[in-house]
Amino acid sequence: MRHLAILGSTGSIGTNTLAVAAEHPDQFEVVALAAGTNVEEMVRQVNRFRPRLVSMATKEAAEAVRSRVDAGVKVMWGDEGVLSVATHPDADYVVSALVGSRGLRPTLAAIEAGKAIGLANKETLVTAGHIVKKAAERAGVTIYPIDSEHSAIFQCLNGERHKDVHRIILTASGGAFRDWTREQLAEATPEAALKHPNWSMGAKVTIDSATMMNKGLEVIEAHWLFDLPYDRIEVVIHPESIIHSMVEFVDGAVMAQLGTPDMRVPIQYALTYPKRLSLSTKRLDWIELGSLHFRRADFDRYPCLRMAYEAGRIGGTMPTVLNAANEVAVERFLAREISFLEMEKVIERVMERHQPITEPSLEAIDEADRWARSVAYDDRVCV
Ligand SMILES: NC(=O)C1=CN([C@@H]2O[C@H](COP(=O)(O)OP(=O)(O)OC[C@H]3O[C@@H](n4cnc5c(N)ncnc54)[C@H](OP(=O)(O)O)[C@@H]3O)[C@@H](O)[C@H]2O)C=CC1
Ligand SMILES: CC(=O)[C@@H](O)[C@H](O)COP(=O)(O)O
Ligand SMILES: [Mn+2]
Incomplete structure (x- = not known):
């Protein structure tokens, strides 16, 4: 029996995690939940x-919840509340599914408290991968990937020796605008960008998918999770999102993990590893599928992917800055303050202005994150 704490329980990953828990009530107990402002959910x-x-x-949201639930349930709020959920003494497994770099502190707190981690919040590893990795090693804690590509790689590796891996290949759907030209992208609206062709997800990751920043963040996430240099992490566009990612070994053999696009599959695997349990997911129909397609992920067409590789290779505080500038750019695009193509401009300008620090402390990460956000909010970075 796993005793779960879920950070971001009302979101897309959070509700899918609870769906998995509901399907196996004998395997999971839900101990603690943290969310933002969705009181009804x-x-x-x-x-x-x-x-x-x-x-x-x-x-306000905490009081609204408290007034409507059993008095035996403790209701907290703010940073203290989310940290208490992340470190609840009765939980042995924390699902990290807040959105954005706000996930870093509670995930670190959970690691330091010795909880196993199911990691969906990729921004945590992007912004402070070296700190999170060291903390997990120190605490003897395992981080199980939930992100579908990383779960796929984890499943393909399945005990293989690290030195036998030649490269990993992350698949990318290409997002809502994969068939649009750069000229058409200038007119892209938030409504259109939020229509992901294959996955139903929260707004931020869906916009990241349309810019391909999602894949860029996933490249950095893979670097930390699988301890591979950037020139052995590749991206290929695969419009159907049926192959969730691949590992190529030194002898040329390639392992791929396939399935319908349903996040309950990687979530459940992260929760039950090394066991597999049954799941009420749609099965692949090979004849209906017919064929699968692949295209090059072109850096000129997808500058966000190029910038993420650059930030990852530079290292230090640069990935923190990339991530923070991107979070602000997405927020401003959704608020209609900037256009779709201005998002990449904002990120590029913020990165250009940054002098990275190597091996940053947590305080230096916070400072770089704050600095990048303030620059990304400045309208002069868009012109
Ligand atoms: N959705 C997916 O299929 C996938 C998501 N991921 C990653 O998982 C993470 C979560 O994504 P997703 O579930 O889509 O996101 P959602 O936007 O659907 O959910 C985000 C969650 O975070 C909560 N939240 C937001 N702001 C705060 C805050 N200030 N304090 C506390 N909680 C807050 C929300 O609460 P509320 O709604 O109550 O305000 C919600 O529970 C992201 O890092 C994403 O990149 C990775 C792979 C796939
Ligand atoms: C489901 C999941 O893991 C998302 O991160 C997904 O990868 C988004 O798809 P694309 O970024 O490939 O469009
Ligand atoms: Mn993914």
Whole structure:
């Protein structure tokens, strides 16, 4: 039996994690939940899963939840609340599924408290990979990947020797605009960008998918998770999202993991590893599928992917800055303050202005994150 704490329980990964828990009530107990401001969904989750502790982002949201749930459920809010969920003494496994670099501190706290981690929040590894890795090694904690590509690689590796891996190949759907020209992208709206061709996900990762920054963040995430240099991590566009990623070994053999695009599969694998449990997911129909397609992920067409490789290779605080500038750019695009193509301009300008620090401390990461956000909010970076 796993005793779960879920950070971001009301989101896309959070609700899929609870769907997995509901399918196997004998395997999972839900101990603690943290979310932002979605009171309705949190109240539903409390009534359904009876956690001991919940936390909301604001005092107002916490009070609204408290007024509608059993008095036995402890309701907290803010940083203290989310850290208490991440370190709840009765939880042995924390699903890290907040969105953005706000996931870093609670994930680190969970690691330091010795919890096993199911990691969906890729921004945590992008912004502070070296710190998170060292903390996990120190605490003897395993980080199980939830991101579908990384779960695929984890499944393909399946005990193979690290030195036998030649390269890993991350597949990318190409996002909502994969068939649009750069000229058409100038007119892209948030509504159109939010229509992912294959996956149903939260807004931020869906926009990242349309710019291919998602794949860029995943390249950096893979670097930390699998301890591989950037020239052995490649990206190929695969519009169907059926092959979730591949590993090529030194002898030329390639292992791929396939399945319908359903996040419950990688979530459940991360929760039950090394066991597999049954799951009510749609099975692949090979005849209906017919064929699979692949295209080059061109850096001129997808500058965000190029910038992520650059940031990863530079290292230090540069990935932190890439990530923070991207978070602000996505927020501003969704608020209609900047256009689709201005997002990449913002990120590029912020990176150009940054003098990276090597081996940054957590405080230096916070400082770089704050600095990048303030520059990315400045309208002069878009012109
Ligand atoms: N969705 C997917 O299929 C995949 C997602 N990922 C990654 O997983 C992470 C989560 O993505 P996704 O589930 O799509 O995101 P969502 O936007 O759907 O969910 C985000 C969660 O974070 C909570 N949240 C937001 N702001 C705060 C805050 N200030 N304090 C506390 N909680 C907050 C939200 O709460 P509320 O809604 O209550 O405000 C919600 O529970 C991201 O890093 C994403 O890149 C990776 C692979 C696939
Ligand atoms: C489901 C998942 O893991 C997402 O991160 C997904 O990868 C998005 O797809 P693309 O970035 O390939 O469009
Ligand atoms: Mn992914």
